[in-house]
Amino acid sequence: MIALLQRYLFQNFGLKALALAAAVLLWGLMATGPELETAVSVPVEFRNMPKDLEVLSDQDSNVHLQVKGPSGKLRSLSRAEVAVVLDLAKVQQPGTRTFALDSGQVILPRGVRLVKSIPSQLRLVFERRARREVAVVPRFIGAHEPGYEIARYTVDPPSLQVVGPESRVALLDHAITDPVPVAGLVGNAGFTTNAYLPDPHLRFENLQSVRVNVEMRKR
Numbered sequence: 054m055i056a057l058l059q060r061y062l063f064q065n066f067g068l069k070a071l072a073l074a075a076a077v078l079l080w081g082l083m084a085t086g087p088e089l090e091t092a093v094s095v096p097v098e099f100r101n102m103p104k105d106l107e108v109l110s111d112q113d114s115n116v117h118l119q120v121k122g123p124s125g126k127l128r129s130l131s132r133a134e135v136a137v138v139l140d141l142a143k144v145q146q147p148g149t150r151t152f153a154l155d156s157g158q159v160i161l162p163r164g165v166r167l168v169k170s171i172p173s174q175l176r177l178v179f180e181r182r183a184r185r186e187v188a189v190v191p192r193f194i195g196a197h198e199p200g201y202e203i204a205r206y207t208v209d210p211p212s213l214q215v216v217g218p219e220s221r222v223a224l225l226d227h228a229i230t231d232p233v234p235v236a237g238l239v240g241n242a243g244f245t246t247n248a249y250l251p252d253p254h255l256r257f258e259n260l261q262s263v264r265v266n267v268e269m270r271k272r
Contacts (some may be wrong), residue, residue, distance in 0.1 A: 090121045090168060095135050097175065101142035107218040109178040109254060116154055116172070122165035136160040137170070144179055151176045183219035184258065186212045188227045189248050191265045195236025203235065204270040208263055213248055217255035225255065233265050241268050 094117045099108070116137045120127070137159055139152050152158070154170040161167060189208045197203075213228055228248040235242075243266045248257065 087124050088121055089124045089127050090119060091127045091130065092117060092119050093130065093132060093135050094118070095132055095137055098136055098138045100138055100140045103141060103144050103179065105182050106144065106147065106179045107182045107254070109180050109218045109221070110176070116170050116175075118159060118170050119168040120161060120165050121168050122162075126162060126164050130162065130165065134162045139175070147179050147181055149176060149178050178218075180218035180220060182216065183222040184214055184216050185222045185225065186214050187225055188212050189230060189263055190227045191230045191233050191246075193235050193267075194232040195234045195238075197235065197269070198237060198239050200271050201239055201269045202272050204268045206265060206267045208265055210261075210263060213261075213263075214258035215250065215255050216258050217252070221252050221254045225250070225252065228257075230263060230265060233267070235267060235269070238267065238269050241266070243267075 094115045096114050097116055102108075118135065118137070120130075120135075122130075137154060139158055144150060152175045154173055154175055156167045159167050159170065189210070189212060191206060191208055193203065208230075215222060215225060215228070228250055230248055231246045233244045233246060243264060245262050245264055248263055250256065
């Protein structure tokens, strides 16, 4: 067994040694090649998000990083290897907090280092999470047939629960549907559509489609 292993190890030893030397040389060139700088844009990620708080921010969610490192590493650098992570474990109450975006928050591959980030700080507003039931109002489009009008309509479900920062939830009166076409309609019809929230900070508790039933009649 030992003899067989030795024969395997030393068979074509010169070629194996040459291949190993070439691999070491290539790794060395990549690791110690001339240093270059490049830019990469990545979204901000949150760790330990407070359970009952919402982040309210109108800043761009992407951070532009200028990084420096060996040319070989930068050429193969992908967004999957880079991250900006903010730890929110110390945020317990509503209010405004400013976070520095430095090397402590930026995750980079070994050998690559941060030169600067744009922006260099991120200011976030934290608000209490609120929920509210709001009516769903259909939006109709299209010209009615001459002499016809919408006699009645129903929406199922008639309301949906909305979640988000309490100041934004308080401003919301209703949700609207995607356009419901009634052009040429002279009787009863049902339409399956989606509800829409114009405020990007708000979301539906349980996103679902809605059913709009329309009855047209002569004036």
